[in-house]
Amino acid sequence: MNLNSPEAVLSPECVLLTTLNYVLDDITAKMTPDLSKFKAPTSYVKDKGEELVVRLFENSNLSLRMYGSSEELAENVKIYRSSPGSGLYADANGYLLYPYYTTPVIYRSLKDEQYLCKSDAYIVLQNLTLEVYPFEKPQVLRVLLAIFLRSQELKNLKRMEFLKFDQKDFASIKKEIEKEIKSFGTDPAEFFPMMAEITNLAFPDLHLRFKNLVKVDWGEPEAAFFERILRRYVLEFHVAPNFKYLLTILYSTAERIINLLKKIIDNRLEIFLLGGPRPTVRLFEDHGGRQLVMKAELFNAINKPTNLIKNGFDEICFEAMTMEDVQKQFGDQIKDIEFIRLPILRAKDKAVPLQGPLNNREFFVLAIDAFFDLMRNVILGVKLFQKIPHWGVAEPICVSWYLAFKHEEKNPYFILLNELNSNLKNELAHLGLTTIFPEIQNHAKLVYSEVDKRKKGSVLRTCDLFDSIEQCQLVCVLEKCPKLKKFVHNQKGCSRVYALKCNECESKPKASEIQKTFEDLKITKETSESSKKAPEASPPLQKFPEPTITQKESKNCEKCFRTCEMLNEAKKELKSNENRIKNLEKKLSTKEKKLEEFEDQKQKIQEKEKEIQEKLEEIEQLKGKVEKSLKIAEDNGKLISEVTKLTDSIAELNEEHSKQTEKFLESQNQQFDQISHLEYELDMARQTTEILNQKILELENQKAENENWQAEKQNLHLEIQENRGKIKEFYDENIRMRTENEVNQRMIQQLLDKLSSATSSGNSYSNPPVATSGRDYSNPVNYRRPESLSSGSKYRSACSGSTYSNPGISKCEICRYELKSDDRIYKCYQCRCPSHTNCASN
Structure with missing residues (x-):
């Protein structure tokens, strides 16, 4: 799954x-x-x-x-x-x-x-x-x-x-x-x-x-x-x-x-809630096969009071035990406990936090990991040792670290991350490292060789240079603080410091020991050569004449007997000296072989020193490149600031353009509204004109019955003339507004041209589309005017089909007032509903 x-x-x-x-x-x-x-x-x-x-x-x-x-x-x-x-x-x-x-x-x-x-x-x-x-x-x-x-x-x-x-x-x-x-x-x-x-x-x-x-x-x-x-x-x-x-x-x-x-969690509390058939304890697995258990977590699992685990430790420290000690000390008490194997994870530059044993909102790391994280922050982050004038200023700070990093504690322990803070970020005068650590160059060769072995690429990178700087300063701090050095050893951290010389755990001879052994062998060779020449210069003992002394003479002559004993002792001493000489010759041959080996090693060391010198020169070159890069970065910063200023000016121009555009759009919308209103009034005027024409035709038909039809006809002609005047005014107003609209568009275009010339980014702005109603108002032909009245025969022929007749409906569909026989009535061309002519025109 x-x-x-x-x-x-x-x-x-x-x-x-x-x-x-x-x-x-x-x-x-x-x-x-x-x-x-x-x-x-x-x-x-x-x-x-x-x-x-x-x-x-x-x-x-x-x-x-x-x-x-x-x-x-x-x-x-x-x-x-x-x-x-x-x-x-x-x-x-x-x-x-x-x-x-x-x-x-x-x-x-x-x-x-x-x-x-x-x-x-x-x-x-x-x-x-x-x-x-x-x-x-x-x-x-x-x-x-x-x-x-x-x-x-x-x-x-x-x-x-x-x-x-x-x-x-x-x-x-x-x-x-x-x-x-x-x-x-x-x-x-x-x-x-x-x-x-x-x-x-x-x-x-x-x-x-x-x-x-x-x-x-x-x-x-x-x-x-x-x-x-x-x-x-x-x-x-x-x-x-x-x-x-x-x-x-x-x-x-x-x-x-x-x-x-919520329902799933409530129905499965054995999965999502504390408690279970068997208590569980984390078994932390570290490098080298070391297995650790937090005492607090173990005591909680075996129902022991947790206040027994501190033993003088501060509240930020939690003791740990190896699995071997747990088995020896608790035996049958842990048979029902499940030990869960968790590897201790570490990123390259920081340890991964571990949840606490009694509170899952507290986080811990091993004390040795906390120490290396702190030193990295002090050396590369705060750059403390580059800012203080001499070691005497840094020593009290290092002494304060003894409270958390206990050199007398040989068992591993964990430190609470939330409380591990230091006040080391004061801005002090910048000084070189050689002022604080004059011996730092002595560690550079060993550190460099280790960094060179561990590099990931074919050449050293900037990160490798930072690692070298960190390791060199770290060695100097540990050499000046023996208690911190003892703490690192007790917590199994010596191998994580490249050039640290630890007499208690060091197995391979360093370059200084090889040189010392070489000098000892040189002295041994000279001594063995002088001892070899000494017996050759003296007369050989085996060539002494052996006196023949009979047993009888030895019994009779006490002086001869003593001489014989002395001779036998001399023979024994001679044999022992011969054996010693043979042993010395064997040792000498082995020493000569070792001497040759050490000479080869010395030669290799000299070659390595040459390589290290070359690498140091490369580091100096890299430092020069880094300085050049920093200068380039400063230039880039200046360019970025200039770009930022230009961007701000462009933003201001864009903002001004947006405001002008909004104003133009508002004025354009107002003009469009006015044009639509005028179009509506124009349509109504046309409808009124058509109604009047129809009324004229109707009146022509009624001329025979009504003696005053000529006067009414004259009045209708006057109204038609007035409507024509209104239409002409509407037409003039429309042309004026179109002219203003074109002037506004030219102004907007000029602003856009100025904006495009001011910006360096090459942004292009398109002119806003000119909204049109689909009708060309500049052409007067598009305005329909009522045809001029023709002869009376035309009016009479049109009156017969007029829609302005009383349809017999008593109410107007618009004002709901009663329609009278002498009212002007207009029928809608869609629903054919009657209404007053004035109501329809309004």
């Missing part, structure tokens, strides 16, 4: 913030946590987020080159943030990382059984939900689910604990999620009541409505973080035609999924 997320869950904010937390504080202070400055992607990124790290490199002003390439930094940051509880560690450091982004890990116990960290069970629950949910999963939904799961984790888990991994448990959880999500409806008719309620809310009320889905006490950071995500979603999708439906679906889906996950 795959416990990982089926899609990317690593946000750009997570990559940026964990990278800034990984690098030195002095570098972090010079960089901004604003993603918009790096043109970061808005969607989730791949496993390492290398693309964003590359952009960080480009904007770091070369300060990140001490970490190698961007790929190396991305890989190390991934290791640093991949431990269990990484999200809680981010919370403790003041920044929020949602959703869950770490990969759940299956651990093995000493009995080779599979175990899962209970905090990782919440990550698995998130990943299963994202895998099963078939629709779009916006960031708002992901973050809201992660905040809910994090709140449940903090509520149910107060410390780190493990559960025996059973694939069937999580398979049943997946089936339950699938079954519930299939029942989610997407019919718009189901959401109409909720849609009307949610979409009418102002944004603060909408934010509060979403927050109430997670029934926890929201802290200010969480509330602000979620508000930023929700606001971004609303601004992105509010222009969508179905935004109301999308927002309602989002709210409803989040509510249902949160209720579903």
